[in-house]
Amino acid sequence: MDYIPEDKRTPFIYLNNAATTWPKPSQVLEEVAACLRNPVHEAGRTTGSGSTDYPSVARESLASFFHADLPENFIFTQNATDALNLLIHGFVKKTGKPFHAIATELDHNSVLRPLSSQEQDGRISLSMVPFTDNKVSLAAIKEAIRSETRLVVMTHGSNVLGSVQEIKPIAEYLRTNDIFFIVDGAQTTGHIPINLSDIPVGAFVFTGHKALFGIPGTGGFYISEPETIAITRQGGTGTDSRTLTQPFEMPMRFETGTPNYPGIASLYAGLRFINTIGLDKIELKEQELTRNFVRELKQIPGITIYNDAPTLPVVSFNIRCIDNHEAGFILARAYSIITRTGLHCSPLVHERIDGGKGCIRVSFSWFNSPEECSRTADAIREVAQSADTQVRSDQGMR
Amino acid sequence: MKEYALNEPLTEGFLKFLEQFGTVRLLEQLRKPYFSFEKEQFISIKGFVGDSIVEVRYKKEFQDLVADYFHLLLYYYDQGEQGIAHLKGQEDSIRDKMKIRLGLPKGNLT
Numbered sequence A: 001m002d003y004i005p006e007d008k009r010t011p012f013i014y015l016n017n018a019a020t021t022w023p024k025p026s027q028v029l030e031e032v033a034a035c036l037r038n039p040v041h042e043a044g045r046t047t048g049s050g051s052t053d054y055p056s057v058a059r060e061s062l063a064s065f066f067h068a069d070l071p072e073n074f075i076f077t078q079n080a081t082d083a084l085n086l087l088i089h090g091f092v093k094k095t096g097k098p099f100h101a102i103a104t105e106l107d108h109n110s111v112l113r114p115l116s117s118q119e120q121d122g123r124i125s126l127s128m129v130p131f132t133d134n135k136v137s138l139a140a141i142k143e144a145i146r147s148e149t150r151l152v153v154m155t156h157g158s159n160v161l162g163s164v165q166e167i168k169p170i171a172e173y174l175r176t177n178d179i180f181f182i183v184d185g186a187q188t189t190g191h192i193p194i195n196l197s198d199i200p201v202g203a204f205v206f207t208g209h210k211a212l213f214g215i216p217g218t219g220g221f222y223i224s225e226p227e228t229i230a231i232t233r234q235g236g237t238g239t240d241s242r243t244l245t246q247p248f249e250m251p252m253r254f255e256t257g258t259p260n261y262p263g264i265a266s267l268y269a270g271l272r273f274i275n276t277i278g279l280d281k282i283e284l285k286e287q288e289l290t291r292n293f294v295r296e297l298k299q300i301p302g303i304t305i306y307n308d309a310p311t312l313p314v315v316s317f318n319i320r321c322i323d324n325h326e327a328g329f330i331l332a333r334a335y336s337i338i339t340r341t342g343l344h345c346s347p348l349v350h351e352r353i354d355g356g357k358g359c360i361r362v363s364f365s366w367f368n369s370p371e372e373c374s375r376t377a378d379a380i381r382e383v384a385q386s387a388d389t390q391v392r393s394d395q396g397m398r
Numbered sequence B: 001m002k003e004y005a006l007n008e009p010l011t012e013g014f015l016k017f018l019e020q021f022g023t024v025r026l027l028e029q030l031r032k033p034y035f036s037f038e039k040e041q042f043i044s045i046k047g048f049v050g051d052s053i054v055e056v057r058y059k060k061e062f063q064d065l066v067a068d069y070f071h072l073l074l075y076y077y078d079q080g081e082q083g084i085a086h087l088k089g090q091e092d093s094i095r096d097k098m099k100i101r102l103g104l105p106k107g108n109l110t
Helices: A026-037 A054-065 A080-095 A109-120 A138-144 A167-176 A261-277 A279-298 A324-335 A347-354 A370-397 B012-018 B060-066 B069-077 B081-102
Strands: A074-077 A099-104 A124-129 A149-155 A180-184 A203-207 A219-223 A303-305 A314-319 A340-342 A359-363 B002-005 B023-027 B034-039 B043-048 B053-058
Touching (some): A054 A261, A074 A080, A080 A180, A080 A203, A099 A109, A109 A124, A109 A149, A138 A167, A261 A279, A279 A370, A324 B034, A347 A359, B043 B069, B053 B060, B060 B081
Parallel strands (some): A099 A124, A099 A149, A149 A180
Antiparallel strands (some): A303 A314, A314 A359, B002 B053, B023 B034, B043 B053
16 A cells, blocks of 8 residues: 555544554654654763763653662563563573473463473473453462462453453462562553552563553563573673673663663653653543443444453454454444454463454553544444344345 | 555445355445455455455465465456356366365365
């Protein structure tokens, strides 16, 4: 397809925010532009001054946002997948001998694939904990733990069901039992308050391009005990250049090479935007949008909703007699409503809820309006009615 | 998956032609009438009647053999009734190649 200028495009409703939020706040776009207008500045890497040291200010903003003490324990990566790879492979390498790890059926492939790859290489044995009532409980985790369990990785918020796991009691139990706990917070960060000073996680992973309103290519993790993860990337840090080994100091221990300055600038501006609005206000609005949308959806015959009380602004459903990809295509092309269809990179959840066929996912952000929710529900109603009528007429012809 | 921008909008006549070769599904009560075409082992097509953009997915197993199938549909549609017979002949030849690849005896490929 040829490029269509912005002012010539058909207006659309964007409901794929659980993948990447859109639009971005104007402050974010302006910060990225400002970052690129100036030479980059980071201590140790340049003699220049006067520009913003984005990695440092963004790290401090993240520490404040997550109520964590040590800004240097926040590491920037390309995205949550990159962070999970670094943590999982680094933990396995550091442990040095085979052990048992636990993941859950709610997890994304960003967790499942790195763990499966370690399992295939014989470095770990892996158990998948099932979910009940859309959540993974501490009891289910306890049941899966063996004497040789060293690692638990689980999603904080399901990208399909919109359910949020109660990670605090799980983190406390695992800490007591000396089991490292990695939480994938890609779906919860920026939607609900997260207080890392109160939850003893081993590591907490976030992404920048979803509800933190950063641009794609941003993410990272917080780590409480950096020495539990082996250093798997080496290179320039702007410090200790005489030594040929990677510095142990944070954040250079895990950050190497030129940082993604414009991306980190966008993350910094996204955090400022959230703080200006107020996370509580954002959470309230998103929950109201979600509740209203679910209410409208429930009134449409032939709709199966997989969690009708999600905590996150994520609603997954199927329409009777129409494949989810077809429904998504129709919504996009005939109604200009952008959703996400298929397995959402979470195959085990779908295996449980829809037999692995996939579904349609609608996900909201601060920038969606109640009118957009209603227009989307109206469009889904038309699609459902049309699919139903077609099936009835086919049956009548037989 | 490939998206094609056609020279002219798709018509119901084209859908009637497609019915000769696979399963056509039409949802008429939408803002735009939606259709899908499914041909096992070959391709699936999605689009809207009156629209000139279609989405075509080729079946993975035989992608190299069916890569031109959508173009064949367009080409033979222009030939009317005669085109149907010609295209069925072409299909048989593609199916024979599929069978050879699968090591199957001649007959229906299902």
